[in-house]
Amino acid sequence: MKRARQIGLRIALSGGFIYLALRGISTGHVLSALTHANPSWFLAGLAVLSVSFVLGALRWRLLVRGQQIELGVRDAARLTWIGLFFTNVLPTGFGGDAVRVWIAGRRSGAVPAITASVLADRLSALWALTALGALGVAIDSSALPSLVVISILSACALVTVGSVLLLAPAPARALVRATARWQRVSQAVERTSAGMSTYADRRELLFEAVAISVLAQVCVIVAALLLARSLGLHVGMGLLSTTIPVALLATATPTSINGLGVRETVFRALLVPAGVLPAIAVAFSLITVVAGAIVSLPGAIAWVSLRYRSSPAPEPVQGLVASV
Numbered sequence: 001m002k003r004a005r006q007i008g009l010r011i012a013l014s015g016g017f018i019y020l021a022l023r024g025i026s027t028g029h030v031l032s033a034l035t036h037a038n039p040s041w042f043l044a045g046l047a048v049l050s051v052s053f054v055l056g057a058l059r060w061r062l063l064v065r066g067q068q069i070e071l072g073v074r075d076a077a078r079l080t081w082i083g084l085f086f087t088n089v090l091p092t093g094f095g096g097d098a099v100r101v102w103i104a105g106r107r108s109g110a111v112p113a114i115t116a117s118v119l120a121d122r123l124s125a126l127w128a129l130t131a132l133g134a135l136g137v138a139i140d141s142s143a144l145p146s147l148v149v150i151s152i153l154s155a156c157a158l159v160t161v162g163s164v165l166l167l168a169p170a171p172a173r174a175l176v177r178a179t180a181r182w183q184r185v186s187q188a189v190e191r192t193s194a195g196m197s198t199y200a201d202r203r204e205l206l207f208e209a210v211a212i213s214v215l216a217q218v219c220v221i222v223a224a225l226l227l228a229r230s231l232g233l234h235v236g237m238g239l240l241s242t243t244i245p246v247a248l249l250a251t252a253t254p255t256s257i258n259g260l261g262v263r264e265t266v267f268r269a270l271l272v273p274a275g276v277l278p279a280i281a282v283a284f285s286l287i288t289v290v291a292g293a294i295v296s297l298p299g300a301i302a303w304v305s306l307r308y309r310s311s312p313a314p315e316p317v318q319g320l321v322a323s324v
Contacts, residue, residue: 017261021268021282029279033231034287041230042291045223049295052219056080059212060121064104066205067113067195071104078302079104085299088292094252097122103306116195123163124206128213129245130156132221136241144242145273152242155249167200220244227287233280235271243270247285263289 022030054077061076079100087096097118105111133152141149173193199206224240247266251259267285272278 014260014262017265019261021261021264021285025279025282030283030286033280033283034290037230037287038232039230041226042287045226045230046291046295048219048226049223049291052216052223053080053084053295055212055216055219056121056125059124059209059216060100060117062205062209062212063117063120063124063199064114066120066198066202067110067117069108069110069113069117081296081299082303082306083299084292084296085303088296112191113195115192116198119166119192119196120199120206120209123159123166124209124213125217126159126245126249127163127210128217129220129248130159132214132217133242133245136238140238143236144239145270147273148239148242148246148270151246151270155246158249167196223291224288227291228284231280231283231287233276233284235274235276239271239274243267246270 057077057080058073060080061071061073064071064076082103083096083100085096086099087094090096101111101115101118105114108114130152134156137144137149137152221237221240221244224244225235225237228235228240243266247263247270250266251263253262264282264285268278268281271281271284276284
């Protein structure tokens with residue numbers, strides 16, 4: 001019953017955010033913008049977005065190997081795409097990460113280490129994304145609406161606080177003590193914390209992961225630029241680099257069903273002050289969702305292949321050998 005109430009609340013919140021996103025505009029205008037999108041620009045956006053996912057797979061492989069676990073490039077890509085698919089179909093922004101942890105952790109026998117690698121993967125992506133946003137503010141803050149500047153700086157502060165909580169030893173010890181009554185949970189938290197401390201002690205590994213993340217997030221922003229062009233929307237890299245991190249962070253909060261309505265509300269709030277029509281701002285948000293869903297479809301094929309492989313011991317992580 002508690003779970004049902006939570007889902008019901010999130011459905012209600014999604015409805016409220018959808019109302020805010022569409023308030024005062026015609027849904028027909030939004031649909032018209034989407035149906036008249038330029039296919040060439042749209043396909044170019046899909047291609048660049050796919051490159052960002054490949055870079056993301058390489059980043060995660062690097063972080064998994066930092067846990068002394070060997071992971072092949074093909075397997076990292078396969079699991080990354082499966083995770084992306086489930087991120088789109090599950091009613092939470094972290095469902096894909098949970099699937100990655102479940103599959104890779106079960107095959108390696110090192111769930112805490114894999115969990116730490118996925119957390120570090122998320123963090124490095126956020127560091128790169130917010131750093132690009134801050135760079136956009138530093139280069140041309142005068143051209144950005146004040147709400148956009150305040151929002152991206154707040155996102156940078158939020159990511160910084162979250163990074164400290166995940167990487168610093170004191171918060172981890174406090175969480176272990178708080179979960180002491182549940183022995184299995186406490187042990188899992190302690191082992192995951194130990195895995196995270198591996199990255200804190202190997203800063204060169206984090207720097208390398210962040211460097212890959214910067215390339216991946218530049219691809220995300222370029223893909224968004226191409227998708228905007230497909231709608232006839234001409235916005236600069238600076239505006240997109242400052243609005244996308246805010247929208248992604250807002251979408252990740254557990255306030256709606258997979259960010260439904262939240263993403264559109266945030267893009268409308270941030271893009272309209274920059275001169276974008278409300279209907280086009282909502283259409284831009286939706287076309288990024290459509291693009292992400294299309295690019296993640298190979299993950300569904302990989303998942304079906306994994307589930308129905310004839311081998312009695314399917315091995316989605318070929319050669320994944322834990323040494324911890």
